[in-house]
Amino acid sequence: MTGHGYRVEINRETCISSGRCVGDAPGAFVFDENELATVGAAVTDLAETKLLRIARDCPGEAIIVYGTDGVPLQLH
Amino acid sequence: MSDVVIVGASLAGLRAVESLRNQGFDGSVTVVGNENRGLYDRPPLSKKFLAGEWDADRIRLRKPEEIVALRADWRFGTTATALDTSRRIVTTSAGDIAYDACIIATGGVVRRLPNQPTHRGIHVLRTIDDAEALRDELVADKHLVVIGAGFIGLEAAATARAKGCRVTVLEGLPAPLVRGLGETMGRTVARVHHDNGVSIRCNVRVEEILGGPTVTGVRITNESGDGEVVDADTVLVGIGVAPATDWLADSELTINDGIVCDENLQCAPGVFAAGDVARWPNALFADVEPTMRVEHWTTASEQGAHAAANVVAQLAGQPLAPYAAVPFFWSDQFTSRIQFLGRGTNADDVRIVAGNPDDGKFAAAYFADDRLTAVLGVSLPKAVMPARKLLQDRVSKAQALAHFSEATT
Known part of the structure; x- marks a missing residue:
């Protein structure tokens, strides 16, 4: 069973393109034509644990995960 | 069923295990690591972990359930001591392990000064144990002297300064960060340290660390060529790492500032290297640098995964893929x-x-x-x-x- 129901966004102002998310979950996160990370289609298939860990570990703190109430989760 | 042994239980080793399983490798995976603190992330050791803002749990590389799902045999606190590439055996402090394929990801060993004394208050910074010991000494108004103005040293300097320490950085070269950025940009990037009250002194030679049993200072030949003593409550020796290849001295591998690999990261039949220890020809830079060794986080991550993909390919009789990439690193300072x-x-x-x-x-x-x-x-x-x-x-x-x-x- 996978999936988490969260909406995920990437802040393009703070993404440093470390590749952590892209390397850890290819397809869920991908580099766009500017080499900044962006959310891919497979993000909905990520296990909740893994999604939250990847978001928390982003060195640019650029991955924003919105709870079902529309408020970003406090990850950092 | 094949057996894969991974020597090195840090980022590159972890990414190798994940890559093996992601590609459907169903054989046994044994991971040997000489530290005994589990899998943790090193970049925060000079930043938020050193600052005391993050604890050991916060820098764990994976959640426990993710580790379990990888079905690997993790042997922490075990040191690899030899590699026999003809019999395909890794010898460790806890016995021999046979392999069909092996990935070496032993990382770096922190460099020390020649005749570096063991006075209390002298530190290096590579492991979580190192970071904890240093962290406990970063107290407001104490004087931290950092020997070496590389990235780790300057990150630690910034962290200590933010904690209220007085900080002096001693560098032998004409500018900070020369090895990574060159002289002009090294000087430019380090301006932020001056702006925040860190004193960076270049063109100085460290002669001796003074004290006993507790460190008291550093004797230097200063910018003008005169002898001088810089008082210190704590000294951090931040002069880089050397590739951890001593244990391979009697092996058939070619060692030359790292394990010499081919473009596929292979260094002997069935043996691959990844991360800080690997020296390989990077096709994207072959014209300016025939072979390179890269100590960046992203390189360790990518090479660990890449080496494992090549292991899977080789075991299946498929062609190997070269690793060619643009090295990348980041650093936060103030x-x-x-x-x-x-x-x-x-x-x-x-x-x-x-x-x-x-x-x-x-x-x-x-x-x-x-x-x-x-x-x-x-x-x-x-x-x-x-x-x-x-x-x-x-x-x-x-x-x-x-x-x-x-x-x-």
């Missing part, structure tokens, strides 16, 4: 977010191509032999990262300058 793409060591021309160093936000391009070899960015990520494509395409200086002038207008 308010500066530093990013670096490519290789700057052999540059013969460096130019600011966006922003202004006086504002603390800029990008610089590095050129060697009339082509772009690196891009540095300080707090300007959107200007830097598109350059990855330029570096992959090995564009000329003229093409690169045209790109940057277009991007900034």
